[in-house]
Amino acid sequence: MRLREKSVLIIVLTLLLLLFSIYFTADAIIINGYKLLERSDIERNVKRAVNGVENEAATLETVVLDWAQWDDSYEFIVDGNQEYIDKNLVDLTFVSERLNVIVYTDINGRIIYARAFDLDKRESVPLADEVAAKLAAVKPLAGTTAYAGVNKGVLSLPDGLMLIAAGAITDSAGTAPSRGVLLAGRYLNYAEKERISERVQLAIDFASWDGDLPADFVSAQPYLTSHDQIYVSPIDKKCVAGYTVLPDIYGQPALMLRVLEARDIFRQGQKILDYFVVMLLIAGLMFGAVMVGLLEVAVLSRLSNLSGTVKEISRKKDLTIRLPVAGRDELAELAANINNMLATLEHAQNRLRYMGRHDALTGLYNRAHFEECLAGAKESAENVQIIVADVDGLKLINDTLGHASGDILLRQAAEVLIEACPPDAVIARFGGDEFAVLLKDQSAETIAGICRRIKEGGVAAGDNSTGLTLSMSVGYAISSGRSNDAGELLREADNYMYRDKLLHSRSTRSTIVQTLKKALEVRDFITEGHADRLQDLVRLLGTQIGLTDAKLAELQLFAQFHDIGKVGIPDGILFKPGRLTAEEQAIMRSHSEIGYRIARAAPDLMFIADWVLKHHEWWNGNGYPLGLKGEEIPLECRILALADAYDAMTNQRPYRAPVSKADAIAELRKNAGIQFDPGLTEVFIGIVTKLP
Structure with missing residues (x-):
């Protein structure tokens, strides 16, 4: 996938993720807010419906107060006269006051008068004994005192729920002792429900707490354990219901009340969310299009141009081509860096071409x-x-x-x-x-x-x-x-x-020998007379032991070139003032073998090559490089060892100061039989003792 397609895909996915995030956030905020509004509204309407029911109970209370605190009613409990019934408890009374039942009881709860009335048929109906007994058992709020209040509320009867009010019967002044109880009741049937619904302008419904409940009432019942609780639950996308429970006059759950209303608030919230999402989608598409356009102009097209130029460089294999540098952003910096890299590669290519044709050391062609x-x-x-x-x-x-x-x-x-x-x-x-x-x-x-x-x-x-x-x-x-x-x-x-x-090979080799001799003079102590003193000392010792003139000449040449191998030793080791390390000592000892190779390569020195190799061997075999001992060591090497050691001790060296002649002789005698030939040592000591 190309970068352009990747960029578009990333922008689209980012916008979708943003849209979904905003949608779900808005849904959680807006819809939940409208749900809270809907719940608050339905709870308020449930309370209105409850107030509507309580208002109906209040009308019964008014009836009971008017009739119970009346001298005629007070006398009726005593004499039960027919005239009171004929004048007051007629059909018109039941119809006008919308009463289904009136019951008079004395102070002991005995029914004095009871009548049931069917408001739909507008005629009296029998009052079942069980219903009459339940109604007779209802008492005013504070017993039978003269000041007893009206006990009103819902009463669950075998044939349905009834809204009742019961008050103490006393005189018109309300001061006489109560002679009984007057109870008025009205069934909460369909007609009463519709009348209350119309009055409170709400769609309400009733159901007995202990009766056969519809499914939604059954679902709400577990959440309603007290009179103050309201349970709200959507029925479907169009309706929402609020439930509450009304207790009977004994404080036990009796009536479940439901208020049903359209979900206008919720739908309004949903509509607002839909509008918001549509506008957000349009804004996202516009934003994405602008972003893609800006990205195309500011980045992608420039990257494409850079890529095309790089391809052209690759195709033509021409490192002199440079990328266009425009602006001061990262792409311009990238182009500049690529140009710097191309310049470096061009230089390296030219250098490689040069190196491919030239010798690195001399600069000539190869x-x-x-x-x-x-x-x-x-x-x-x-x-x-x-x-x-x-x-x-x-x-x-x-x-x-x-x-x-x-x-x-x-x-x-x-x-x-x-x-x-x-x-x-x-x-x-x-x-x-x-x-x-x-x-x-x-x-x-x-x-x-x-x-x-x-x-x-x-x-x-x-x-x-x-x-x-x-x-x-x-x-x-x-x-x-x-x-x-x-x-x-x-x-x-x-x-x-x-x-x-x-x-001219022989003359050349002689020239090389002279070159090496000059190099040795620069790196050793010949400029201080070391070679001349050695030649004098070995000639004196050789003469003393009877060597021929030819041997003496060879011995003097050996004395001059015995350390020729030191030209191959690094200056840091050769001129080190302190003691050498084990590794440095091994390098220093290699000068015998280096000198041997040099002498072998030069015809003028070939005959002393073996002496150059062995001039550091010791009489006891602890020397180097071959570990020879005694007379296995050539005589010339044994002579040079004494002369070299004496001159080294009595003259300045980088690693120590000179010692006296006496101390040098004592050191030679001490090492006779160890480093030096004991016989030659005594002869050499006799010679140097006589020297000034």
């Missing part, structure tokens, strides 16, 4: 480029000439003075070749110590002159600081008109160069 030029020359009609030059003794310099010294000679050789050859010459380092030059249309005299300048330049290019002397063997070949085989010319020039190397 062998691969030279061979390309040879291949081109083979196809060319031009006459070509090849010069081959070799640095003499480079391996020996590397092994003794280190590769850093050898690198100096190689760079000097490159400078000599550049100065000696014409500008159009192809000069290359062809191997480790070998150089090659390719020229075109040059005469034999010119080529010979170039070779001569190369040799002369090598002699003049000696390094004064290190004492290195550059010596080069040179060979050349010139193509004839019959052949232009550059490969054959290279082989011919190479053979010529090796012949030149053989002709």
